[in-house]
Amino acid sequence: MTQTTLPTLNIAILIPETPVMSGVTAFLDLFRHANTYAERTGQSGVPHVEPRVYSARGGWVSAEGIGIESVPVSALDLTQVDALVISAPLILDGRDLHRELASFKAFEDHIKALADNGVPVAACCAGAFLLAATGLLDGRKATTAWWLAPLFEQHFPEVRLSMVSLVERDGLFFTAGASTASYSLGLALLEQLVDEHFAQAMAKVFLIDPNRSSQRVFMDQVPLQPLHTDPQVADIMRWISNNLTEDLALESLAERFAMGKRTLIRRFKAALHDTPSSYIQKLRIDRAKRLLERTDLPLERILPELGYEDVSSFRKLFIQHTSLTPKAYREKFRPGERCCDQ
Numbered sequence: 004m005t006q007t008t009l010p011t012l013n014i015a016i017l018i019p020e021t022p023v024m025s026g027v028t029a030f031l032d033l034f035r036h037a038n039t040y041a042e043r044t045g046q047s048g049v050p051h052v053e054p055r056v057y058s059a060r061g062g063w064v065s066a067e068g069i070g071i072e073s074v075p076v077s078a079l080d081l082t083q084v085d086a087l088v089i090s091a092p093l094i095l096d097g098r099d100l101h102r103e104l105a106s107f108k109a110f111e112d113h114i115k116a117l118a119d120n121g122v123p124v125a126a127c128c129a130g131a132f133l134l135a136a137t138g139l140l141d142g143r144k145a146t147t148a149w150w151l152a153p154l155f156e157q158h159f160p161e162v163r164l165s166m167v168s169l170v171e172r173d174g175l176f177f178t179a180g181a182s183t184a185s186y187s188l189g190l191a192l193l194e195q196l197v198d199e200h201f202a203q204a205m206a207k208v209f210l211i212d213p214n215r216s217s218q219r220v221f222m223d224q225v226p227l228q229p230l231h232t233d234p235q236v237a238d239i240m241r242w243i244s245n246n247l248t249e250d251l252a253l254e255s256l257a258e259r260f261a262m263g264k265r266t267l268i269r270r271f272k273a274a275l276h277d278t279p280s281s282y283i284q285k286l287r288i289d290r291a292k293r294l295l296e297r298t299d300l301p302l303e304r305i306l307p308e309l310g311y312e313d314v315s316s317f318r319k320l321f322i323q324h325t326s327l328t329p330k331a332y333r334e335k336f337r338p339g340e341r342c343c344d345q
Contacts, residue, residue, distance in 0.1 A: 010050040010051070011050060011051050011052075011053050012050045012051070012052045012053065012085045012086070012196050012197075013053050013055070013083050013084055013085050013086075014030075014034060014052060014053065014054045014055070014084075014085060014086045014087075014088060014192070015054075015055060015057055015079060015084045015086075015087050015088070016030055016031070016054055016055065016056045016057065016088045016090055017057050017058075017076070017087065017088065017089050017090065017110050017114075018056050018057065018058045018064050018071065018073055018090050019089075019090065019091075019092035019103055019106065019107055019130075019133065020059070020092065020102070020103060020106040020107075021066060021092050021093045021099075021102070021103065022064060022066050022090055022091065022092060022093070023066075023067075023090070023091040023092065023093055023128065023129070023182045024066050024067045024069040024071070025067075025182050025183070025185075026090045026091040026127055026128060026130075026182040026185045027056065027071060027090045028069070028071075029182070029183070029185035029186050029189065030054060030088055030090065030185055030188075030189050031054055031056075031071075033185075033186055033189040033190070033193075033205065033209065034052040034054040034189065035052070035054070036205070036208065036209075037049075037052050037193060037197075037201075037205055038051055038052055040204065040205060040208055041201075044204075046201070049197055049201055050196070050197065052193075054088075055074060056071055056072070056073040056074065057073055057074050057075070057076045057078075057079055057110075058073035058074075058075065058076065059075070059076060059106060059107075059109040059110070060075055061073055061074055061075030061076075061077075061078070062075075066093070076109055076110055076113060079113055081113065081116050081117055081120065084117055084122055085122065085123075085196060086122060086123045086124075086125065086192050086195075086196060087114065087117050087122055087123070087124045087125065088125045088126070088127075088188075088189075088192070089110075089114070089124070089125065089126040089127070089130040089131075089133050089134050090127065090130055090185075091126075091127050091128035091129045091130045091182050091185075092107075092129050092130065092132075092133065093129070094129040094132060094151065094154075096154070097154065097157075097158075100132060100154065100158065103129075103132070103133065104132075104133070104136050107133045107136070110133075111136075111137050114134070114137050114139070115137055115139065118139055118175060118176075121175065122175070123175050123176075123177065123192065123195055123196070124139070124175060124176050124177070125176075125177040125178070125179075125188055125191070125192055126176075126177070126178050126179075127178070127179045127180075127182060127184060127185045127188050128147060128148045128151075128179065128180065128181050128182045128184065128185075129147065129148065129151060130178075131145055131146065131147040131155070131178045131179075132147065132151075132154075132155060132158070132159070134176070134178070135155070135158075135159040135162050136159075139176065140159070140161075140162045140173075140176060140178075141161040141162060142161060142162075142163070143162065143163060143173040143174065143176060144163045144164075144165050144171050144173045145162050145163070145164060145165070145171055145173065145176065145178040146164065146165050146166060146167075146168055146169075146170070146171040146178050146179065146180055147164070147178065147180065148180050148181040148182075149166050149180060149181070150181075152164060152166055153276075156276065169184050169187050170184065170187050170188055170191050172191065177191055177192065177195075179191075186209055186211050187211060190202045190205060190206055190211065193205060233270060233273070233274040235260065235262075235270065236270050236271060236274040236275070238260070239256065239260055239267075239271075239279075240282070242259075242260075243256075243282070243283060243286060244286060247283075247286065247287060247290060247308070247309055247310050248307065248308065248309070248310045249310070251279075251283050251310065253267065253268070253279060253280065256279060267279060284320070285324070287309040287310065287311065288320070288321060288324045288325070290308065290309055291305055291309055291317075291321060291329070292325075292332065292336075294308060295329055295332055295333040295336070295337070296333070296336050296337055296338070302314055302317070302318070302329050302330075305329075
């Protein structure tokens with residue numbers, strides 16, 4: 004009997020200088036288990052997935068106590084790549100970003116050449132920064148980890164950053180949120196390269212909810228670390244945070260901090276890319292989340308802590324920002340022994 008040779012999907016995984024290793028291993032696990040699953044279930048038409056890790060210089064790349072052997076990117080055969088994955092570097096601030104961008108230039112020509120050849124290009128978490136730096140995302144929709152959004156917008160204003168989807172696709176380009184979204188990004192590639200049914204089957208194997216499509220529910224509305232250097236805006240932000248039940252109308256804030264309303268709006272937009280009223284609204288949503296997570300207070304008693312009165316209008320606002328009702332949010336994120344719930 005003649006043995007049938009399966010077609011091969013060659014997936015090149017680029018690993019940056021300071022990688023988030025969990026993101027790299029997620030792709031390797033998913034793609035290698037895809038082969039095992041196809042073999043064990045007798046799916047003879049499914050291609051064999053062959054992931055290979057490439058670094059700037061080759062050899063062992065290690066971080067977080069984990070080491071992965073890599074091939075130098077100079078050995079990458081562009082004609083034999085079916086998909087390209089840019090794994091996430093560890094980026095927490097602008098200094099980290101500039102370090103990673105400088106070392107990532109070794110990959111730039113390869114990424115552009117593969118994109119020109121019509122090869123799907125995927126990037127997860129802070130890997131989206133590296134892809135954006137090539138200019139290939141200019142004018143396109145993309146996403147990244149929600150807490151890196153302000154840094155991304157600051158450096159890549161030409162990219163249409165969307166923080167709604169967990170995985171964002173625009174043409175050949177796929178981007179995803181924080182590093183645990185690597186699995187969802189890998190599934191999106193399997194759906195593109197194999198088919199939807201096989202990707203759904205792998206989602207079940209890895210216990211990945213195929214309906215987990217949005218980052219909104221996980222997002223804090225206010226950035227963790229403001230990137231601006233305006234000391235007066237910082238003072239206003241601190242005062243607002245400590246006085247959410249006070250009169251926070253624009254006129255009152257302007258009077259309290261001795262500046263005109265237009266000046267206040269202009270300073271906020273320059274510092275935060277947001278208006279004072281929008282910032283206050285987001286801060287109140289975040290405070291509501293914390294109270295829903297940490298207390299048993301009904302919504303009617305939470306609202307006075309936020310400076311709101313109308314339960315119905317706040318519920319609509321909460322859904323708009325999180326895609327969940329307050330009740331559903333509490334059920335999802337309230338700490339407890341969920342594993343033992345009956």
